[in-house]
Amino acid sequence: MTGRPMTDKKIITVFGATGTQGGGLARAALEDRDGAFAVRAVTRRPDSAEAAELKRLGAEIVRADMDEEESLAPAFEHAYGAFLVTNFWEHMSAERENTQARALARAASHAGVQHAVWSTLEDTRTCIPLDDARMPTLQGRYKVPHFDGKAEADGCFLEEGVPTTFLRSTFYWENLLGAFAAQRGDDGAFELTYPMGDSKLSGIAADDIGKTALAVLGRGTDLIAATVSIAGEHLKVADMAAAIEEALGEPVRYRPLSPDAWRAQGMPGADETGNMFQYYADCEERFTAARDLDAVRGLNPALQSFATWLAANRDRLRAAWA
Numbered sequence: 070m071t072g073r074p075m076t077d078k079k080i081i082t083v084f085g086a087t088g089t090q091g092g093g094l095a096r097a098a099l100e101d102r103d104g105a106f107a108v109r110a111v112t113r114r115p116d117s118a119e120a121a122e123l124k125r126l127g128a129e130i131v132r133a134d135m136d137e138e139e140s141l142a143p144a145f146e147h148a149y150g151a152f153l154v155t156n157f158w159e160h161m162s163a164e165r166e167n168t169q170a171r172a173l174a175r176a177a178s179h180a181g182v183q184h185a186v187w188s189t190l191e192d193t194r195t196c197i198p199l200d201d202a203r204m205p206t207l208q209g210r211y212k213v214p215h216f217d218g219k220a221e222a223d224g225c226f227l228e229e230g231v232p233t234t235f236l237r238s239t240f241y242w243e244n245l246l247g248a249f250a251a252q253r254g255d256d257g258a259f260e261l262t263y264p265m266g267d268s269k270l271s272g273i274a275a276d277d278i279g280k281t282a283l284a285v286l287g288r289g290t291d292l293i294a295a296t297v298s299i300a301g302e303h304l305k306v307a308d309m310a311a312a313i314e315e316a317l318g319e320p321v322r323y324r325p326l327s328p329d330a331w332r333a334q335g336m337p338g339a340d341e342t343g344n345m346f347q348y349y350a351d352c353e354e355r356f357t358a359a360r361d362l363d364a365v366r367g368l369n370p371a372l373q374s375f376a377t378w379l380a381a382n383r384d385r386l387r388a389a390w391a
Contacts, residue, residue, distance in 0.1 A: 086110035087119035093279020145180035163218030170222030192220035
């Protein structure tokens with residue numbers, strides 16, 4: 070453990086602190102010099118550049134690994150709260166993600182953490198049951214493993230008696246900078262190719278996940294045992310394409326695929342992401358209705374719309390799509 074802060078602030082243990090969601094929370098807490106919380110940033114690589122930057126900003130850095138349960142206890146020692154997130158995409162195993170979540174729940178319980186925020190998602194099988202032939206069943210018993218595995222893990226925190234808020238996130242707009250970036254069509258125009266049909270895609274700026282999680286922790290006991298479902302905006306992909314076209318000043322169009330055509334592309338994770346987008350589309354009404362944007366903005370008044378996010382990330386988007 071290095072860089073332990075000398076402070077009377079409440080310690081928040083942040084998993085994924087060098088990643089997308091945890092990083093957003095860590096930065097938001099560290100920027101709030103008058104805030105209630107000190108950040109304990111958890112990483113497997115305390116010598117990384119990302120960890121060094123968090124330490125420079127005032128975080129305490131501690132090494133722990135969710136696959137090594139014995140390493141977790143020091144991360145929670147004397148912590149008031151915790152932000153807990155797992156990364157399915159590192160290994161693409163819902164079972165492993167569930168095992169990691171159970172280890173986190175046990176460690177948080179043993180340490181007496183007073184408020185945990187668990188980053189989770191819906192169980193897609195409540196909308197598309199396993200015997201529904203609209204999409205294939207994956208990993209034996211899931212429709213969208215990175216959703217369903219997290220949803221199953223919710224029970225770990227209840228069983229271990231951890232005072233928990235269940236924070237359900239959604240599609241990051243930062244995906245447009247990487248895995249789900251546009252490609253140029255034959256005529257040179259950019260194409261966003263998603264299997265979403267005419268349905269709305271709930272999206273959010275990654276930093277807003279962390280900022281909203283910090284606001285949840287700041288509410289004290291109000292949201293313990295609550296499920297808080299968040300998004301920044303619900304947009305049709307065609308409308309996203311039009312907004313990006315305006316921001317970049319060059320043609321961007323939406324080219325919808327069927328879910329089966331997406332899955333047939335054969336790229337790594339095509340079944341998983343094809344099922345994910347199909348779930349977003351086929352279960353659009355219940356998914357978007359769970360994410361009341363006014364309620365999210367009540368927690369995080371700085372919540373970004375897609376237009377706001379685009380304005381801040383225009384250059385990054387242009388570089389990623391070049």
